[in-house]
Amino acid sequence: MAHPLEIRVVSKRFDDPSAATLKGYLASDGYKALEKALKMKPEAIIEEVKTSALRGRGGAGFPTGLKWSFIPRQSPKPKYVVCNADESEPGTCKDRLIMQFDPFSLLEGMAIAGIAIGAERGFIYVRGEYRYLIDILDRAIAEAYDAGYLGKKLRGTNFHFDLMTHTGAGAYECGEESALLESLEGKRGIPRIKPPFPATSGLYGCPTVINNVETLASVPHIILNGGEWFLKLGLPKAGGVKLTCLSGHVHNPGVYELPLGFPMRRLIEEIGGGVQGGALKAVVPGGSSTPLLNAEEALGVNLDFDSVAKLGSFLGSGGVVVVNDRTCMVKFAKRIIHFYRHESCGWCVPCREGTNWLELTLTRFHLGGGRSEDIDVMFDVAQSILGRTLCALGDAAAMPTISIIQKWRQEFEDHLAGRPCPYEREFAHA
Amino acid sequence: MPENNSVHLTIDGRAITVPAGTLLIEACRAVNIEVPCFCYYPNLSVQAACRMCLVEIEKMPKLQTACTVPVAEGMVVRTDTPTVHKARKTTNEFLLTNHPLDCPVCDKGGECELQDMTLTYGTGTGRFDEPKRHRDEQQWSPVVFYDRPRCILCYRCVRVCGEGMDVWALGVGNRAILSTILPNAGDHLECEECGMCIDICPVGALTSGAYRYKTRPWEMKHVGAICTFCGDGCRTTLGVRNDRIIRGDNRDASGINGEFLCIKGRYGFDFTQHAERLKTPLARIDGELKPVSWAQALETVARRWRAIQQQGGRFGVIGSTRALNEESYQLQRLARQVLGTNNIDHHRSADLPTLYDALAGTSATGSAPPLAAAASLKTASAVLLVGGDPTYEHPLLAWNVRWGYRLSGTRLYVLHHREIKLRRQAHRMAVVAEGAEGAAVRYLAGQGGAVAARLSAVGPAEEKRYPQLPPPDPQPISGGLEEFKAELEKESNVVIIFGSELRGDDIRALVALGGRLAGQTRYIGLADHSNSHGAADMGLYPDLLPGYESVSDAAARGRFEALWGARLPAEAGLNQREMAEALDRGELAALYVVGANPLRLDPVNPANLRRSFLVVQDLFLTETAKEADIVLPALAAYEKTGTLTNTCGEVQATRRAAAWPGGKSDLEIIHALARLMGVDFGRPDPDRVFAEIRAHVKGYNVSVVQLAAGRSALAVPLNGAVPHRSAPHLIRSNHDTLFSDGTLGRYSHAINEVMEKRLLLPGQAR
């Protein structure tokens, strides 16, 4: 059930079990946007998306309309729309709801993107663990084909759009767009050197747009109701609403659709029902890749791209993880780095070796074998990964580590004195 | 380079201009600014993996990899700032975190790029104080060992194997810190065993089974020798200790082969130390070969020869396809001047006289030589290959053809009776019936009717997009030879390579075809061994003097007669087959075989053979030597100094690397025998003999400075028509592969060991 503070756009059909069928979808404004888009000039569609100030929901927040406008429409090569449904950023669990409850909105958004950029083919890259969602999407795709919302001559026009799902097989790095393309080509998920960017050389070397599920699912709403409408739901420079995945130490974790600029304090206190098990210590604002905020920063910030960026962090993928004051931050840092060490594709040296180094030292440190110089070494190691890797996973590993050492250095010092972990006993149980 | 194709930029305050498209790292190198790197390797795809080459570029927020960024107009680059130094230092430190630092026992110690880099950019002490990951070393083949802990994952081996060799036997497995290099057959390699992966490895992760733990590199002397196996003429830099060769590589890229070497050039040298190598002369005493002294052996030969001469017996001489030019030259002099016979020949594997004869009548004899150097394949716009199988028989030429395909957009046309591996780079591949190559060439030359052919094609190299993918398999296309012909006729400046399938009139047709193509057509005739081409040039023919001049041409003969102060026989002699037949009839009183094994090609009834006096000069007791009356232990090419001419006609100098105490060089033996027969050839000094060759053999007036500098010089012995009795049936290629090489290959442990363990036979598809 919707929380009263939510503004439901992409989540508007989440409570409607029939929306996952074509009939139910059509009954709630489904495919009206596509019908409209089929009559629009491709440039006009892109303009509308630009007007909405929709920014990518996959993590980087890149303006979607601008991304679409980079596609060289005159290129003789086929063009592709790829949906990034790899959803693997720890703290993020929103895209699965869209695919589960409102799969047609994604299909519709992709078809519109296809019209806008001149693509006649699309792929939905779904993480391997989400098998049940692939089944749902495949059923929806079959229905859409039968009704002429996919395939040749969409709704009797001269536009074509073919769409299929594609399963991943367990690799966070395949969420990175160029690694995703490699994976979609049947290869190891090693990111590509950029430039060239996917817009000019993407899937099979052809112009390709890659967008997150939520981004694409927003598109039908924007086309149907207008870019202005969407923009005004949020802030002038960051239009619209956004799904926020609230997790960790709160009483009411869940996925909530909130206007951009929504205060974090209200999210935690009013929607989340307050911090569970203690007082607020830290917040991961946008998935495990983003630098952590301390309690003071968290309670003062609004959830939009610029406000979070002012604190040196990112809105990311919308995964807000709340951490109470009975949590050991050394252990938390260790768990984060464990993830990145495991998920590093291993291609480049600083990420592959640096994450390994950090995990080994943090583990020893947490177990009570720390030395005072370790703290600075770890800080320097993380700094030495930052900005020096082929893809952003290196940064994603470094930034949380750096922020934790910076903001909770005292906890590291405490580990030197009290061994093993002075905070261990304090760990919350569910 | 026209102005609008140049880019101006500033590196460390220096203004420089380089061609557009140059990678920043190369631009830095061009002005001697070193940017450290591991994964970058010129002419292989870029990886951006090691992150060692980071530099500052103005207006870019982050450090950039110089190996991936092309130069741009007005770019301002700094490679010498504290940020850059810090980045290098920590990246170097990262590389060392899981490195075992077992430098004292590592084969690469002293030649290791990681060691060098640590010295220059690293710190004295490391801060990493955690347990290192250990994995046991793996043996992937008799010659390839992999030590994962030492591996820094620069992927050079993977790329050189795939992109360079088109073998694709190495891959990357796992991910993150567990990443590793994978061999293609699960726990071992099935490949061409070229060892390029070992050579290109910047650290000691890939080591050579033939060399490991034998020495420290600085305890070796390094000698640039020319490989003595196939006809391509690669330089192999031999590492020598105590007069024994312990390593072959070409890491300094000093030869015409650049960094390339195949299994034979890299490991095949071990035949020189084979247990069966002859250590003393042997003489047949009471029916058995027994050791004798050099003096005894040589005197016996001279005595018997003189007796035969007095009785008016006929002599025959078979020369070598591996002996140096100087030796072959003196051998034919010995035959003609001392033994008074033109019965001299060698194992012919390319019909060069016919090629030169055919070229004589064409405009090709104009300014530029119509022969193509090996390197020209790297840049040729089009190559036509008829017959042969360069991948296995001429590995350097194949490497160069692939290079052209990959980096210069060379369009390769293959006309063959088999689906040879180079089809994977072929713009057009036509498969005709075995033996129909000649007819197909005549059709292409507009001289004959249609020939049935299956045609297929692959697209252009798309290495920029998919560096990691093998070339696509060719797709059948319609049109047969008509389409092939139409496509080929659009080309200009074609290099034509032909194998032993073409001989005699086929070659004339080929030259006619070349004459129809636009621009200048150039030719490479594939010949088997390291000096097959030189043997031909030096006149090891019954009817040809050095430089393809007729023995019956009084003027030509007269020049040599004046030079040596002697009368030479004017009538053409017997060829190798005819000599064998004469032996069989008991009509050849003496046969002198130098570095050859003719009885393998043309067997003679042993009973008949015994009636003649057989002298064999070789490294091993070959089939022929076993039948000899006198066996003289010769030196291998790696133990001699002199020149060789590769299959393209490129002359190169080779230098003595090792010693073999019991043996003498062919040159020394020939000179000694000449003296004992009453003719003084002078000191057996290769330089003196080569001076004579330069002065008197057509095409050989090459620059000695160039040779001394380690470069090659194309010898073009074109002097008008070649009056040669074409004998197509004598053109016989051994079709030696990477894992065999005439008689010599049988004595290399390294080659045999690998061969026995191979599952995939060369010549098979893929």
Add this chain to the structure above:
Amino acid sequence: MSVFSPTLDAKLTRLAEAYPQRRSALVPMLLYAQDELGWLTPEAIREIAERLGETELAVRETISYYSMLRTHPVGRYHVQVCTNISCLLRGGEELLQHCRKRLGLEQRDVTPDGVFSIEEVECIGACSWAPALQVNYDFHQNLDPARADQVLAEYRQKA
């Protein structure tokens, strides 16, 4: 002879034709093959390589990259417990230990009868319903030890 069932065989054939380039079908083919066989046997790897015209090396390179693809057998019910941050904060590690104990998998990863196996995994996208685990492809969320016992018992029953 294919090592796959006729149904899977047909599905793999369809997949191989479904993409602009055949190799794109590799990861899905591998995963579906694994779903049927339990793991990627050497025979399955060889057959898939052949079907796509790729070398076995290329297939192995790809397999070894992906966490879900495996070249060794696991239990019929593969229990994958997330201990990443959101789960960690709500008892993911304890859940893992609990499941291990309940299944007798403290010292090993597969039960001797081959019914259960266990693995600690990275975030499975259930953060707002943490702690969570997956048994094969089925999600089980908002767990505590008691509810986990229930879940495991249900699978035990099915076995």
